[in-house]
Every structure is written in C-alpha cells, then in structure tokens.
Amino acid sequence: MDYPVPMENFRRQVNERLRSSVDSVGPPRLREAMAYSLLADGKRIRPTLCLLAFEMFDTDVAAALPTACALEMLHTASLIHDDLPSMDDDDFRRGSPSNHRVFGEGMALLAGDALLAYALEFILHNAETLHPEKLLGVMAKLIEVVGPSGLSGGQALDLHCQGLDQVDPWTVEEMHIKKTGALIEASVVTGAILGGASQEDIARLTTYARELGLAYQIVDDILDETSTFDEFGKEVGQDRAAGKWTYPRLMGVEKARQRVRELIAHAVAELDGFGERASMLRWAARVVHDRAAA
C-alpha cells in the first residue's frame, strides 16, 4: 500500500535527517555497523506516528524531527539485538543480511548499545529551542520505553516463555505491549508532548497508541505464519519454530485477526474528540487493520 502524500513527505524528511545523523559518529567500523541497519529501507512507522501526533497540535515539524529520528534509532537498536544468535537468531532483516551477519556478533552488540545511547544524545544535541520541561518529558518517556518496563522487559518475557509448555493470555499480552506497544505508544506520546498537548489529550492518545501497538504486533505474528519471505522481508515461520508464544499460537489465526479488529476499533474510538485533526492517525489504524486481513 502506498503512503498518502503527507506521510511520504514525513518519511522523506526522516530519511534525510537520519542519513546525516551518524556521519561523524564514533570509530569508523562502529559507525558503519550503526548506519547499515539505521539507513536500511524501512517504513519509518514510529517517526511518522510521532510527527503525525505532533502536527495535531503544532505546525513546526522541524521541532519534532530529532525525536522522530531517535525513535527510529531505538527501534533499530532493538532489532539488531533481537536478531542476534542468542535471541531470535535471524539471518535477514528488511530483506538484507542482519547486522551480525555482516559485522560479526560483537560489533552488532555494540552497534545496538551505541544506537540506544545515541538516540538520546541526538535529541539532546538538537534541543536548542526546546523548553527543558518538554525535553525532560520526552527523555523520560524514551528511557522508560527501552528499560525493564519496556522493550528489554518484553524481550525478557518472550525469551523466558519460549521454554514453557503453557502461557496465560495476560502474559502474552504483557509481553506484546512491552515488546512492541511501548515504543509505538512512545512515538505518539512524545509527538504530543512536543506539540504541547494537554494531559487529557495525551491520555487519549496514549490509549490509542497502546491498542494500535498491540494490534501491530499481533499482525506481525499473523504474517509470520501466513506470508512469504518476499512479502515479509525476513524469514517466516520462525516464531513457531522457536517455540515463541504469539496470539496466533494461543488462539489461532482467525481469533487473532478478530482481536486485531477489536483493538483497532477501540483505538479509533479514542480519536473521536479530535475530529479532522486525527484523520491521519485514523488512516494509520486502518492500515494495520487491513494488513491483518491480507
């Protein structure tokens, strides 16, 4: 599916800014490893969500661009670590060999560590015009998201559950919310914070983004079962082979699709009060919805 024009514009701006972001960073080999994964072709979903949320409250998109890029850096850091042999052991990512296949395991580990820290550094270095309170709000949200209550907590649950014969639905849901939902939520919320949204609006967007993020992860797990390498850009059927706990495994593909539809309906309902301003966030929800049905 093609992006609508405003989103294609955002993606182009993000890609341009990302390209120069690591030009002069760290020792050469580390920089190459960081750039290899960061600049690989990607949908830039998280930066785009950040900019879309920002635009609901403010027009000067340049003010949110560093944070949008940082979100992609954090996402990339987590992908590099996820692909490592001790984790998901994925040889491909976004249609190309994964980071450790090109740079070796040690350098891939360090590229992930470096991108994680550099995401935050990048915001701090480009925050001249930002009020300290907004800056601290954004930093706090991003730091929480990569920590034990976010990404690394979700991955740890995932890893731990792989060895188990039975896992309850709440644990699977918690894992998905932390593993994927948290960063999608942070994308929308940091955009809203930077745009100057009220606490009430931030709360509604938080719920929207959390449901959207969970739906997104469930769709990813459905596609791992139903799509092909060419469609998916990485190897398929890996989750089941690794004994991972996913919604499709827990309840079957059809019920997982049903859950996606429910989550998307809830997410979109949260946008009611925003009227036309939220039309692009509605569109984003529809994309996730349609992807599950494909």
Place this chain on the structure above:
Amino acid sequence: MDYPVPMENFRRQVNERLRSSVDSVGPPRLREAMAYSLLADGKRIRPTLCLLAFEMFDTDVAAALPTACALEMLHTASLIHDDLPSMDDDDFRRGSPSNHRVFGEGMALLAGDALLAYALEFILHNAETLHPEKLLGVMAKLIEVVGPSGLSGGQALDLHCQGLDQVDPWTVEEMHIKKTGALIEASVVTGAILGGASQEDIARLTTYARELGLAYQIVDDILDETSTFDEFGKEVGQDRAAGKWTYPRLMGVEKARQRVRELIAHAVAELDGFGERASMLRWAARVVHDRAAA
C-alpha cells in the same frame, strides 16, 4: 588495601541504595539477572568518586546518591556485555560466574540493555529536588559516556584492533580513554555538577579524572599480565591470549608502570587549587598508583 572511613561509609550507602533499587523492576527473570551482577561484591569506585567530588562542593550527599548508583548500573551493564562470548568471552567476574554463564546469553544481553536504560530512569525517578539544568547536565554526561564517543566506541575500537598486527599508541590511548576513562571522568564530573561546581572547577576535575581513568585501565592491563585469579577476581592473561592491544603489550610492563606514574602525577597536579577539599581524590590517585607497583 582498606578504604578510609569516609569512603567505606560511601560504599555502604551506595550498596544499601543499590540493594533496593531493583526490587520491583521488570519481569522476575530479568530482575534476577540485573540484580545478580549489580549486587555482586564490588569496589564501587565510580559511585565513590562521584560522591567524593560532590562533597567538595556540597554536604547533602543524599542528592548525589541516585547518580552514584546509576554510575554503578552503567558500569555493570558494560561488564555484562563485555563478558559475553562474542566480546571478551569471560566466564568469571568479581570472582563469580559471569552473567551469561548463569542466565544464558540472551538474558545477559537484555540485562545489560535494561541496566543501561534503568540507570537513567533511576536518576529521573529520584530527581524531585534537583534543578532541571543540573538534571539535564548529568543526563547528558551519562548518555554521552555510554554512546559511540564513550564506552561502546571504546569497545568497538578494542574489538576492531584485536585483528590487527600493529596499532599505533594514539589509537590504544583513545581506546582506553573511551573504554574506561570516560566513565571514571563522568563519575567525578557528575558529582561536581550536582555539587554546583563552577565551570573552571569542573574543567580541572575533568582533567584529573581523565588521567586517573586512563591510569586505572593501564593498571588493569598490567594486572592481567602479572597477577593471579585470586588477586584479580577473574581469569588472568586473557588480554594477550585474545590478541588485545594494551599498554603492556605496546611498551612492556615497566614502561606501562612509568606511564601510570606520569598520569597520576598530572592528575594530582590538577587538584592543587582545591587544597584540603581534594584530599580524598588525592588518596584515590595514590591507590591507583600503588596498585600498579604491587
């Protein structure tokens, strides 16, 4: 060597605060892995340096304790990742099996990631009384230290140089400064920032700490060649076996000791203007000096 009473007090306070710091963090297995390495017996050099620098400018040590603990978390995160098979492949750390030997490689990777983020989260959650400017100053310093111009950059250089037949002394120095010096420097500098030190005082303490940190790493490399497992708490002779570039390899143990003496002399000279206030930082320099001669 025994710690003088004020430093022993600091170490006790840091250990107490660290013990409760991860009580309710993340999923249980991840929490165990984080606590295992964080609460292992350690000298708490970085937190102690932070508190010593703070105390030169302010007496309310409680205000610097969260940052002191965060420094130990960052240090622990880097140790866990360094010990992984794809990096230094160390089976022991602080006299006990290393993190991945107990929790597996995947969980150790995540425990490192989680501690890295949680260090910053811990400061943010305990910053009620802190002025936003001081808070941002401390955060910026710590983020820089773990990123591509700090720890991960130093490790990447280390990894890259292992395959080379010849490395020039400047690269070895750069590697050491980033790998170890940067975090030692940040320990002293964050303490000074929190204490309200002037830019001039911060600059002098930065030089002191950078030289001290480099000396500390050289001593570590000397001990890797000259000490025993019991003295060192981890396997010895590993650097040379792995083809690592260290000062002893570059110039021999005697010249490396000479370099330590020079660095310590420079470091201590930077403290001249502080008079009695800097007596504990002088003591810390002497400890590193004497450790090299042992």
